[in-house]
Amino acid sequence: xxxxxxxxxxxxxxxxxxxxxxxxxxxxxxxxxxxxxxxxxxxxxxxxxxxxxxxxxxxxxxxxxxxxxxxxxxxxxxxxxxxxxxxxxxxxxxxxxxxxxxxxxxxxxxxxxxxxxxxxxxxxxxxxxxxxxxxxxxxxxxxxxxxxxxxxxxxxxxxxxxxxxxxxxxxxxxxxxxxxxxxxxxxxxxxxxxxxxxxxxxxxxxxxxxxxxxxxxxxxxxxxxxxxxxxxxxxxxxxxxxxxxxxxxxxxxxxxxxxxxxxxxxxxxxxxxxxxxxxxxxxxxxxxxxxxxxxxxxxxxxxxxxxxxxxxxxxxxxxxxxxxxxxxxxxxxxxxxxxxxxxxxxxxxxxxxxxxxxxxxxxxxxxxxxxxxxxxxxxxxxxxxxxxxxxxxxxxxxxxxxxxxxxxxxxxxxxxxxxxxxxxxxxxxxxxxxxxxxxxxxxxxxxxxxxxxxxxxxxxxxxxxxxxxxxxx
Amino acid sequence: xxxxxxxxxxxxxxxxxxxxxxxxxxxxxxxxxxxxxxxxxxxxxxxxxxxxxxxxxxxxxxxxxxxxxxxxxxxxxxxxxxxxxxxxxxxxxxxxxxxxxxxxxxxxxxxxxxxxxxxxxxxxxxxxxxxxxxxxxxxxxxxxxxxxxxxxxxxxxxxxxxxxxxxxxxxxxxxxxxxxxxxxxxxxxxxxxxxxxxxxxxxxxxxxxxxxxxxxxxxxxxxx
Amino acid sequence: xxxxxxxxxxxxxxxxxxxxxxxxxxxxxxxxxxxxxxxxxxxxxxxxxxxxxxxxxxxxxxxxxxxxxxxxxxxxxxxxxxxxxxxxxxxxxxxxxxxxxxxxxxxxxxxxxxxxxxxxxxxxxxxxxxxxxxxxxxxxxxxxxxxxxxxxxxxxxxxxxxxxxxxxxxxxxxxxxxxxxxxxxxxxxxxxxxxxxxxxxxxxxxxxxxxxxxxxxxxxxxxxxxxxxxxxxxxxxxxxxxxxxxxxxxxxxxxx
Numbered sequence: 001x002x003x004x005x006x007x008x009x010x011x012x013x014x015x016x017x018x019x020x021x022x023x024x025x026x027x028x029x030x031x032x033x034x035x036x037x038x039x040x041x042x043x044x045x046x047x048x049x050x051x052x053x054x055x056x057x058x059x060x061x062x063x064x065x066x067x068x069x070x071x072x073x074x075x076x077x078x079x080x081x082x083x084x085x086x087x088x089x090x091x092x093x094x095x096x097x098x099x100x101x102x103x104x105x106x107x108x109x110x111x112x113x114x115x116x117x118x119x120x121x122x123x124x125x126x127x128x129x130x131x132x133x134x135x136x137x138x139x140x141x142x143x144x145x146x147x148x149x150x151x152x153x154x155x156x157x158x159x160x161x162x163x164x165x166x167x168x169x170x171x172x173x174x175x176x177x178x179x180x181x182x183x184x185x186x187x188x189x190x191x192x193x194x195x196x197x198x199x200x201x202x203x204x205x206x207x208x209x210x211x212x213x214x215x216x217x218x219x220x221x222x223x224x225x226x227x228x229x230x231x232x233x234x235x236x237x238x239x240x241x242x243x244x245x246x247x248x249x250x251x252x253x254x255x256x257x258x259x260x261x262x263x264x265x266x267x268x269x270x271x272x273x274x275x276x277x278x279x280x281x282x283x284x285x286x287x288x289x290x291x292x293x294x295x296x297x298x299x300x301x302x303x304x305x306x307x308x309x310x311x312x313x314x315x316x317x318x319x320x321x322x323x324x325x326x327x328x329x330x331x332x333x334x335x336x337x338x339x340x341x342x343x344x345x346x347x348x349x350x351x352x353x354x355x356x357x358x359x360x361x362x363x364x365x366x367x368x369x370x371x372x373x374x375x376x377x378x379x380x381x382x383x384x385x386x387x388x389x390x391x392x393x394x395x396x397x398x399x400x401x402x403x404x405x406x407x408x409x410x411x412x413x414x415x416x417x418x419x420x421x422x423x424x425x426x427x428x429x430x431x432x433x434x435x436x437x438x439x440x441x442x443x444x445x446x447x448x449x450x451x452x453x454x455x456x457x458x459x460x461x462x463x464x465x466x467x468x469x470x471x472x473x
Numbered sequence: 474x475x476x477x478x479x480x481x482x483x484x485x486x487x488x489x490x491x492x493x494x495x496x497x498x499x500x501x502x503x504x505x506x507x508x509x510x511x512x513x514x515x516x517x518x519x520x521x522x523x524x525x526x527x528x529x530x531x532x533x534x535x536x537x538x539x540x541x542x543x544x545x546x547x548x549x550x551x552x553x554x555x556x557x558x559x560x561x562x563x564x565x566x567x568x569x570x571x572x573x574x575x576x577x578x579x580x581x582x583x584x585x586x587x588x589x590x591x592x593x594x595x596x597x598x599x600x601x602x603x604x605x606x607x608x609x610x611x612x613x614x615x616x617x618x619x620x621x622x623x624x625x626x627x628x629x630x631x632x633x634x635x636x637x638x639x640x641x642x643x644x645x646x647x648x649x650x651x652x653x654x655x656x657x658x659x660x661x662x663x664x665x666x667x668x669x670x671x672x673x674x675x676x677x678x679x680x681x682x683x684x685x686x687x688x689x690x691x692x693x694x695x696x697x
Numbered sequence: 698x699x700x701x702x703x704x705x706x707x708x709x710x711x712x713x714x715x716x717x718x719x720x721x722x723x724x725x726x727x728x729x730x731x732x733x734x735x736x737x738x739x740x741x742x743x744x745x746x747x748x749x750x751x752x753x754x755x756x757x758x759x760x761x762x763x764x765x766x767x768x769x770x771x772x773x774x775x776x777x778x779x780x781x782x783x784x785x786x787x788x789x790x791x792x793x794x795x796x797x798x799x800x801x802x803x804x805x806x807x808x809x810x811x812x813x814x815x816x817x818x819x820x821x822x823x824x825x826x827x828x829x830x831x832x833x834x835x836x837x838x839x840x841x842x843x844x845x846x847x848x849x850x851x852x853x854x855x856x857x858x859x860x861x862x863x864x865x866x867x868x869x870x871x872x873x874x875x876x877x878x879x880x881x882x883x884x885x886x887x888x889x890x891x892x893x894x895x896x897x898x899x900x901x902x903x904x905x906x907x908x909x910x911x912x913x914x915x916x917x918x919x920x921x922x923x924x925x926x927x928x929x930x931x932x933x934x935x936x937x938x939x940x941x942x943x944x945x946x947x948x949x950x951x952x953x
Contacts, residue, residue: 010557027678029552030676031678033683043514043516044515045512045514048512049511049512049514052511052512052638053600055636056511059500059501061500062492062498063492063494063497063498063500064488064492065488065489065494065497066497066498066499066501066502067496067505068484068485068488069485069497070501070502070505071694078660081491082477083475083477084477084481084484084664085477085480086480086483086484089475090480093475094477097475122485131565132475133674134675134685136673136675136684136685137673137675139655140675144534153674153678154675155675155676156677156678157694159677160676160677163676177661183676183677183679183681184681186676187673187683187684188678188680188683191683191684191685194685195593199593200651209529213657214505214508215660217660217664223550223672223673223674223684224671224672224673224675224684224685224686225626225671225673225685225686225687226684226685226686228622228625228665229626229685229686232622232623232626232663233623243484245656248501248504248505248508249504249508249509250507250508250511250648251508251511251645252511254511254513254644254645254648255511255512255641257644258514261598265674267668268531268534268535268574268608268610268668269535269610269611269666270608270668271535271667271668271669271670271671271672271686272665272666272667272668272671272686273665273666274664274665274666275660275661275663275664276663277660277664278662278665279662279663280616280662281616281617281618281661282589282618283618284617284618284621285569285589285618285621285623286590286614286616286617286621286622286623286660287621287622287662287663288592295484297480297484297487300492301484301487301488301491302487302488304490304491304492305486370492439560442667
């Protein structure tokens with residue numbers, strides 16, 4: 001998907017004037033926030049588990065080479081294959097190669113953000129295959145040719161009416177006069193349609209919430225069960241996963257799983273947590289005959305040893321965006337690519353470059369709510385600030401902002417001059433504003449006064465008044 | 474298949490360079506061998522009887538149903554009554570699992586029983602389980618020659634026979650049990666942790682059961 | 698009789714917005730501190746804490762301004778700030794900003810350890826339980842982000858406000874959600890910021906309070922500016938004004 005991240009302000013304006021989207025955003029994130037809080041409050045050890053999760057992933061990142069090699073050798077030992085891919089293109093080619101070798105026509109897919117990152121659907125389609133998303137939300141947006149707007153609730157921005165319209169357009173073999181006014185009915189229809197696809201599929205592609213070095217297993221966590229049907233029915237199971245998803249052992253998986261569902265949906269555990277290890281065993285009655293893991297780097301290893309290393313602790317739960325007031329205002333599409341919200345504001349500049357994605361780390365008030373809920377305690381505001389530093393070093397910020405702040409800093413470094421200059425400016429501004437106590441418009445402050453008044457200053461600076469009083473005291 | 478060894482060398486080389494690591498870490502290899510436990514919540518660290526209670530409570534909370542039975546011989550009656558109670562056909566697809574051989578299906582001749590992997594037409598399945606995890610009310614099922622995974626996902630109704638002794642406190646306890654089996658305890662192709670029936674919140678955030686997998690999960694908790 | 702301890706010497710870090718827009722808050726802070734037995738001084742060598750530069754990616758300028766502030770406040774028992782945001786900059790970010798500067802790292806740590814946000818200083822350090830003020834009205838309180846999440850300012854203002862005679866507190870739903878100010882954010886992304894402050898003022902009006910209080914001038918200017926634009930009669934003040942009983946200045950954004 002072609003990023004539109006550089007156009008964040010326009011994307012945001014569009015989102016702000018989209019009434020349907022605003023209606024959803026007014027309700028949905030709050031639902032996630034409440035459920036997460038209830039789940040966290042219910043587990044007394046939750047905060048301590050977050051500390052351990054952070055420490056575990058730090059340990060993993062410090063030993064990433066060893067764990068990846070151990071994982072690979074276990075996968076191979078069980079009869080599976082590992083495909084190492086430096087770039088999105090290499091990953092697309094690896095997957096296409098596997099599909100071609102399997103003579104595949106139809107490919108079912110479980111939900112995977114990495115598969116969005118590499119744009120696998122378009123690529124497979126362009127090469128004559130039919131990829132079908134099977135997560136209900138993903139299926140809906142695939143039919144609508146839209147990208148996901150949330151990493152765990154991809155169709156979060158749509159109403160049931162929207163879904164009804166989409167299904168009527170897509171499922172033309174069903175009676176046009178059927179009643180589709182209830183989510184239950186919509187879900188049942190998708191279930192029936194997708195059952196046929198599951199049966200037809202030659203290859204099933206899933207992501208991985210975790211990979212386990214100890215056993216060579218990949219893990220998916222779902223509620224619908226679509227990921228499981230995707231991987232047990234076709235002849236070939238392909239897992240697409242990025243390198244930082246690895247954990248050492250089954251015990252470590254247990255730790256991350258306790259944090260993941262609670263942070264994502266507020267569940268104690270998702271309905272299905274599935275560990276997949278190699279292809280089906282001799283004598284098994286079902287399961288895939290081939291098992292492939294496509295291991296993607298795509299710029300991640302380059303973050304090791306930098307100020308951005310900690311972002312690789314992310315387990316893609318979505319809690320940061322659920323709690324983000326900016327995401328809550330504009331939704332996921334405004335971020336212009338695969339990963340929205342605070343995590344996207346840190347990752348997208350890494351994957352797309354600061355030139356393309358520079359707006360995102362700036363479009364934050366640093367309110368800190370994301371860091372406060374991140375199960376892996378990723379210091380997201382700090383990392384957004386690091387991106388701003390990169391932009392500053394490269395001179396990418398708007399000239400007016402740069403000059404204004406530069407002038408301010410020039411004075412601030414010279415206290416006597418600063419106090420004299422501010423005294424004069426405030427006297428003038430105070431005199432101007434005294435009549436009403438505020439300004440409805442102010443030169444050089446249109447960004448402010450477009451939407452709100454500017455309260456007028458009292459007319460003297462505190463420093464000035466304090467000095468006058470001290471004389472009297 | 475495309476050769477990805479040069480990508481492999483470059484990715485691992487880049488990581489080693491960034492980490493200043495030469496030949497991997499002893500620390501990491503030790504962690505793999507020892508697989509230490511992390512913090513395990515106190516919730517499920519209970520007497521076994523209380524773990525069974527907790528399992529039942531947690532499973533019920535996620536919309537599974539739990540029925541206690543005195544023995545395996547009660548299973549046919551319980552299955553037949555459960556299906557009848559929901560007006561479902563008296564037909565079940567059963568895992569060809571030796572552990573379930575002791576169930577006297579012929580006591581219920583009205584129940585149509587067949588064994589094997591699930592077919593698309595199967596409405597209800599009966600499987601065993603490897604463990605029940607009290608902390609979350611999850612069932613742990615292993616794939617194998619006698620335990621096809623399709624039974625856990627394709628039918629609308631999934632009935633699981635769980636022996637009381639199979640209830641453990643936590644996922645860690647379940648892994649210990651699996652490891653305790655020795656060679657037989659190496660990871661099977663598929664390990665499913667199933668916590669309630671299939672669900673989705675993808676349309677307007679309203680939770681609905683039966684998205685792709687079973688709409689109903691019924692657990693027969695059998696004394697042993 | 699309790700032994701009389703020497704009065705703590707407090708340096709007041711006024712903050713730019715209080716200095717320029719609302720000196721009343723500075724005087725309210727001085728009154729609260731003096732009433733609680735402190736000796737207050739206001740070093741004239743102080744200017745800006747450097748947060749705008751820091752948050753704009755200009756680390757070098759932020760470091761220079763940090764050094765200036767550190768030097769200006771050497772020698773005080775405590776440094777008190779009527780803002781969670783500038784307070785957070787000094788307490789949380791100075792040590793990190795100067796960690797690799799051998800000449801300044803320890804001085805930054807030292808200042809950090811002595812620096813407090815005003816209300817939490819009164820409540821947590823001085824043990825003030827009642828400021829002896831009176832305010833006839835129903836207020837609601839917004840938790841400014843930096844004070845809340847960087848400095849843990851949450852129940853201290855509520856505890857002290859409860860001691861104010863005549864005052865009723867109606868809690869603000871979503872009090873912990875950002876008001877959309879965010880420093881330069883509000884002018885860089887005015888439309889997004891507007892959506893956030895709109896949601897905030899709607900919540901504020903829903904409380905039926907006649908007065909909005911908070912502990913940070915940035916948020917207050919933002920919320921007051923929006924409320925006034927919307928024609929609301931809700932009065933907006935810094936929490937220190939009400940705690941100190943210094944309410945003769947017109948509310949923020951209103952004429953005298």
